[in-house]
Amino acid sequence: MRLTSKGRYAVMALVDLARFDGINPVSLRDISLRQGISLDYLEQIFSKLRKKEIVQSVRGTQGGYVLNRKAKEIKLTNIFDAVDEKVKTVQCKKDSKKGCNGKSTKCLTHNLWDELETHINNFFDKKSLDDLVKENFERRL
Amino acid sequence: MRLTSKGRYAVMALVDLARFDGINPVSLRDISLRQGISLDYLEQIFSKLRKKEIVQSVRGTQGGYVLNRKAKEIKLTNIFDAVDEKVKTVQCKKDSKKGCNGKSTKCLTHNLWDELETHINNFFDKKSLDDLVKENFERRL
DNA sequence: TATAAACCTGACCAAAATAGTCAAGTATCA
DNA sequence: TGATACTTGACTATTTTGGTCAGGTTTATA
Ligand code: FES
Ligand code: FES
Numbered sequence: 001m002r003l004t005s006k007g008r009y010a011v012m013a014l015v016d017l018a019r020f021d022g023i024n025p026v027s028l029r030d031i032s033l034r035q036g037i038s039l040d041y042l043e044q045i046f047s048k049l050r051k052k053e054i055v056q057s058v059r060g061t062q063g064g065y066v067l068n069r070k071a072k073e074i075k076l077t078n079i080f081d082a083v084d085e086k087v088k089t090v091q092c093k094k095d096s097k098k099g100c101n102g103k104s105t106k107c108l109t110h111n112l113w114d115e116l117e118t119h120i121n122n123f124f125d126k127k128s129l130d131d132l133v134k135e136n137f138e139r140r141l
Numbered sequence: 142m143r144l145t146s147k148g149r150y151a152v153m154a155l156v157d158l159a160r161f162d163g164i165n166p167v168s169l170r171d172i173s174l175r176q177g178i179s180l181d182y183l184e185q186i187f188s189k190l191r192k193k194e195i196v197q198s199v200r201g202t203q204g205g206y207v208l209n210r211k212a213k214e215i216k217l218t219n220i221f222d223a224v225d226e227k228v229k230t231v232q233c234k235k236d237s238k239k240g241c242n243g244k245s246t247k248c249l250t251h252n253l254w255d256e257l258e259t260h261i262n263n264f265f266d267k268k269s270l271d272d273l274v275k276e277n278f279e280r281r282l
Numbered sequence: 283t284a285t286a287a288a289c290c291t292g293a294c295c296a297a298a299a300t301a302g303t304c305a306a307g308t309a310t311c312a
Numbered sequence: 313t314g315a316t317a318c319t320t321g322a323c324t325a326t327t328t329t330g331g332t333c334a335g336g337t338t339t340a341t342a
Contacts, residue, residue: 001144001261002229002328003254005301008241015249027317035249036242041302047319060310061316088143100149101177108156108176108277112268113144119264120142123257136249143299146330168288182331188290201339202287 007085009037010045011132014079017055018071018133025064045083052082071130080124087120089113148226150178151186152273155220158196159212159274166205186224193223212271221265228261230254 012035017026028046032039046065049055056068067074080086090113091100099107153176158167169187173180187206190196197209208215221227231254232241240248 001142001148001226003142003257004299005232007142008232008250008254011253012248012250029317036244038302040304043319044302050318057318058310059308059316059318061312063310063317065318085142091146091149103177107153109149109153109273111276112152112273113149116144116261116264120257120261123260127253132250132253135252145328150330170288179331181333184290185331191290198289199339200287200289200337202285202341204288204339206289 004085006045006083007080009035009041010049010079010083010085011076013037013042013045014049014054014067014074014129015132015136017065018067018129021067021071025058025062025066027064030064048083049079052078054078054082067129071133072128074129076124076127076129077121079129087117087124089117089120145226147186147224148221150176150182151190151220151224151226152217154178154183154186155190155195155208155215155270156273156277158206159208159270162208162212166199166203166207168205171205189224190220193219195219195223208270212274213269215270217265217268217270218262220270228258228265230258230261 013031016031016035020026028039028042031037032042046055046057050057050065053068054074055065057063057065090110092098092106092110097104099105099110101107154172157172157176161167169180169183172178173183187196187198191198191206194209195215196206198204198206231251233239233247233251238245240246240251242248
């Protein structure tokens with residue numbers, strides 16, 4: 001099980017951005033430089049974040065992105081969902097009644113993976129962007 | 142984040158096998174047929190499980206595999222470890238002091254991913270093969 | 283003792299997913 | 313009217329995954 005860069009970068013960029021929340025828009029170029037993420041790749045990611053209304057864009061000189069909601073109300077779940085970083089543990093289609101082995105019953109481990117998925121999602125549901133910024137700030141003291 | 146088939150199959154096969162624990166060795170051919178997993182692939186997986194002393198092989202006609210430890214003492218962690226299904230959430234090398242961005246400090250989200258990794262591993266540490274067999278048996282009643 | 287069942291090993295490969303790059307815009311502010 | 317920054321879509325190289333294939337060796341038993 002590995003986390004993909006897309007999800008990792010999305011959160012990283014948003015934490016960077018959230019630090020300036022309410023102060024000024026942050027350009028992707030700045031984030032790219034500070035966090036060492038390819039600018040082109042960031043653009044892909046922010047396009048998705050904008051569509052899911054997590055950030056808002058400000059065009060023109062001195063433009064950039066700002067949060068579209070309060071940091072406290074943006075959960076990791078929302079971020080991952082926006083960039084299509086899905087937690088997928090089962091092999092079968094969830095709504096189908098067929099198992100991953102093609103048989104008519106779910107496989108021996110289906111329940112287990114389903115539990116695991118819930119367990120992981122719990123973690124994502126709890127953490128907000130605000131938590132992350134704060135933790136990060138404290139660490140620097 | 143997705144679970145790979147290798148890990149999924151390893152657990153599935155072991156649950157199948159554990160049901161006959163103490164009765165007779167179980168051949169990979171049988172597991173292959175019952176669980177719909179390629180025999181060749183199973184052999185790769187069991188080769189690893191044997192090296193990590195999770196199963197023992199019984200050669201010859203009527204041979205197969207048996208558990209090498211009590212089902213209660215085989216945790217998901219052990220299984221995943223044996224087949225190299227690693228939980229990897231951070232990008233950087235864990236022991237290095239450098240961050241994933243090449244800088245000398247860990248990135249803004251390093252701590253978060255580390256927490257996530259612990260959270261997932263907790264789940265794997267708790268579940269034993271014995272638990273799985275029992276859950277499965279109960280479900281069938 | 284022959285033979286079939288089963289384990290064992292390593293090399294190989296195709297498809298999918300990932301992690302980007304590249305090119306060509308459009309909008310807006312100073 | 314330039315410079316800055318967002319916007320979009322297509323394209324691609326690399327890596328990972330999920331296997332297959334070929335050619336063994338070992339051992340129980342008929
Ligand atoms: S994972 Fe759902 S049936 Fe196997
Ligand atoms: S994940 Fe460890 S430094 Fe970024």
